[in-house]
Amino acid sequence: MVAVLAVAIGLALAMLVANQAVTGKVAELNASVGTVLTVNPAGGQGFEGGGEPLTAAQAATAAAVPNVTSVVGTKALRLRNAAEAAAEAASGRTGQGGPGGQSATSVTTSLTAAVDAGTLGNRNQAASGASGSGTAGSTQAAPSFSLPVTATGIGAEVDSTGKALQLTQGTGLGDYTATSTGALLGTTLATKNGLSVGSTFTIKDQTFTVKGLFDAGTAFGNNALYVTLPTAQTLAALPGELSTMIVTVNSMENVDAAKTALQAALGSDKADVTQGQRNLQTAISSLDSVKNISFIAFAAALATAGLIILLIMVMLVRERRREIGVLKAIGAPNRTIGLQFVLEALVLVAMGSVVGAAIASFASGGIASALISSSSNTTAATGQRGGPGGFPGGPGGAFGGASQLLTSVTASASPGIIATGIAAVFGVAIIGALVPALLTARIRPIEVLRGE
Numbered sequence: 302m303v304a305v306l307a308v309a310i311g312l313a314l315a316m317l318v319a320n321q322a323v324t325g326k327v328a329e330l331n332a333s334v335g336t337v338l339t340v341n342p343a344g345g346q347g348f349e350g351g352g353e354p355l356t357a358a359q360a361a362t363a364a365a366v367p368n369v370t371s372v373v374g375t376k377a378l379r380l381r382n383a384a385e386a387a388a389e390a391a392s393g394r395t396g397q398g399g400p401g402g403q404s405a406t407s408v409t410t411s412l413t414a415a416v417d418a419g420t421l422g423n424r425n426q427a428a429s430g431a432s433g434s435g436t437a438g439s440t441q442a443a444p445s446f447s448l449p450v451t452a453t454g455i456g457a458e459v460d461s462t463g464k465a466l467q468l469t470q471g472t473g474l475g476d477y478t479a480t481s482t483g484a485l486l487g488t489t490l491a492t493k494n495g496l497s498v499g500s501t502f503t504i505k506d507q508t509f510t511v512k513g514l515f516d517a518g519t520a521f522g523n524n525a526l527y528v529t530l531p532t533a534q535t536l537a538a539l540p541g542e543l544s545t546m547i548v549t550v551n552s553m554e555n556v557d558a559a560k561t562a563l564q565a566a567l568g569s570d571k572a573d574v575t576q577g578q579r580n581l582q583t584a585i586s587s588l589d590s591v592k593n594i595s596f597i598a599f600a601a602a603l604a605t606a607g608l609i610i611l612l613i614m615v616m617l618v619r620e621r622r623r624e625i626g627v628l629k630a631i632g633a634p635n636r637t638i639g640l641q642f643v644l645e646a647l648v649l650v651a652m653g654s655v656v657g658a659a660i661a662s663f664a665s666g667g668i669a670s671a672l673i674s675s676s677s678n679t680t681a682a683t684g685q686r687g688g689p690g691g692f693p694g695g696p697g698g699a700f701g702g703a704s705q706l707l708t709s710v711t712a713s714a715s716p717g718i719i720a721t722g723i724a725a726v727f728g729v730a731i732i733g734a735l736v737p738a739l740l741t742a743r744i745r746p747i748e749v750l751r752g753e
Contacts, residue, residue, distance in 0.1 A: 306609045307653040311660025313602035314722040315668045318661060320595040321718050327588050336553055338560055340546040341573045355543035359567055363548055366562045368555040376454035376533035377544040380504060380526075383409040408536060411503040414448040415493035415524045450490065451525040452504070454533020459547065460517065466527070471498035471513030480531045483512040487523030505536055548574075599722075606653075606726055610646055610733035618642065618737040639735050646734030647727060654723045661719065 340363065344352035357374065364372045458466050458473045466473070466485065474483045486496060491514050496502060500511045509528070517523050534540050550559040556576065564574045618625070628638055 302609065302613050303649060303653055304656075306606060306613075306649065307656035308660065309602055309606040309609060310650070310653045310657030310723075310726050311664065312657075313599050313606060313726065314657055314661035314719060315664045316595045316599035316602055317722045318715075318718050319668055320592055320599060323588050323592040323595065327592065336550040336556060337576075338548040338550065338556070338563065339575050340548060340563065340567065341544075341575070343569065343571050343573050353571065354539070355546060355572065357541050357543070359572065360543065360546055362566050363546055363563055366548075366559060366566050368551050368559045369548055369563070370551045371457070371549045373455060373457045373459055373547040373549075374530055374543040375456070375545045375547065376530055376537060376539075376542065378408055378452040378454070378533055378537055379449040380408055380410040380412065380452050381449050382413050383411060408505060410450060410452075410505075412450050412490065412494050412526075414450050415487070415489040416448055416520055418448050448524070451521075452528065452533065452536075453525065454528050454530040454536075456530040460515075460522075460527075466515045467517075468513045469516050471511070474512055474527070474529055477529045478531065479529060480535060481529045482507070482509050482532075483528070484509045485513045485515055485527040486511055487525050488514050488516050489520065489523040490526065507536075603725055603729055607729035607733045610650065610730045611736065613649065614642055614646055614734045615737045617645065642737070643731055643734045646730045650726055650730040654726060657726075658719050658723070661722075 340355065340359075342352040342355055355374070360372050360374050363369060456477050458477065460466055468485070469488060471485075474481055474485065484502075491497065491500075491511065494502065496511050498511055498513060501508050502511070503509065515523075515527075517525070528536075531540075534542060548559070548563060550556050560574050560576065564572070567574070625638055
């Protein structure tokens with residue numbers, strides 16, 4: 302019976318650990334990108350499409366929308382290495398277009414991109430209309446291109462998705478609303494060019510100083526730099542123009558309403574308002590399901606442990622009816638009899654909790670993964686027509702990148718969670734021991750002894 306009790310306690314603790322892990326992940330998602338909206342020019346995104354650029358006046362309009370807490374404007378640039386750009390121009394080849402219709406070669410830098418073009422980069426740039434790439438069926442080797450460095454002017458210390466920049470060295474740029482010669486570089490871009498905090502480089506023959514290094518977590522994200530918004534607008538020779546606006550809403554519940562209000566305020570023919578991560582709500586919904594299931598399983602396992610304790614104590618009380626009758630006959634109060642059985646139950650629970658905690662430490666991760674995997678498969682099955690080729694996890698599918706958010710949940714059996722679970726088990730044990738003991742203690746001693 303103690304072994305069965307230990308398994309029940311272990312399952313309860315494992316479910317509690319899984320519940321706490323999922324709860325923490327949901328809170329993390331809601332606090333990060335869950336309340337971020339992105340505003341792009343209508344018909345355009347990044348360096349693709351068309352339409353009219355966003356303006357500072359539109360940023361002020363967006364800031365006045367209810368439930369909007371902040372609006373951060375950005376200006377995107379593509380920087381080409383000066384030497385490589387000159388070589389491409391001399392060979393009759395051009396790169397992709399730059400911001401505001403400028404040629405990318407007009408915004409030059411002394412920096413060399415940290416990512417090699419490779420097969421994908423050469424293919425993409427050749428397909429964008431670059432000359433000298435040859436015709437179909439030609440045996441001429443495809444030309445080699447250099448990748449541009451992504452430069453973004455920002456009005457606050459955030460990245461292009463609205464998350465706070467994760468600086469690994471140095472400091473921020475100070476006042477992001479003023480022109481500055483400081484810059485923040487991705488770690489790999491700085492390493493590629495042999496730069497560190499305090500080093501200098503040039504953009505458009507203007508000297509910039511590295512104020513800090515950041516880690517975006519991806520190779521593409523680290524092949525980038527950030528400057529203040531007015532600086533980027535000056536480099537692009539397009540003052541007051543914005544590439545995108547990052548809008549933060551005060552809570553997850555108000556995102557949909559704020560999105561609708563923003564679209565109405567800015568005009569559907571002027572701006573496109575999108576959620577930073579389309580699949581975030583799907584991920585949070587799936588995680589909420591896992592959280593609910595784990596909590597119900599915890600309560601069920603806890604109730605099972607309580608039932609086991611109750612059955613054990615019922616058997617003990619029935620076997621010791623004569624002892625209870627004798628204690629009552631010599632004047633023992635009910636609380637003394639109840640306390641005796643409660644202490645015995647707590648000893649059993651303590652033994653079961655030691656084994657149960659060990660079971661939870663080893664099994665909680667696997668149980669959480671199984672619950673999340675089951676939830677992921679269920680959600681993906683409901684939207685299997687969303688992705689390309691019918692693949693539910695593809696871009697634009699019903700589940701898409703949300704699966705990566707789900708698999709990033711890790712369950713850790715911390716001492717605090719284990720202690721909370723064991724305290725709940727002890728509470729159930731006290732109730733399970735008191736009920737049969739007190740019911741028997743109410744019997745008159747003469748009835749107990751007569752029955753014996």
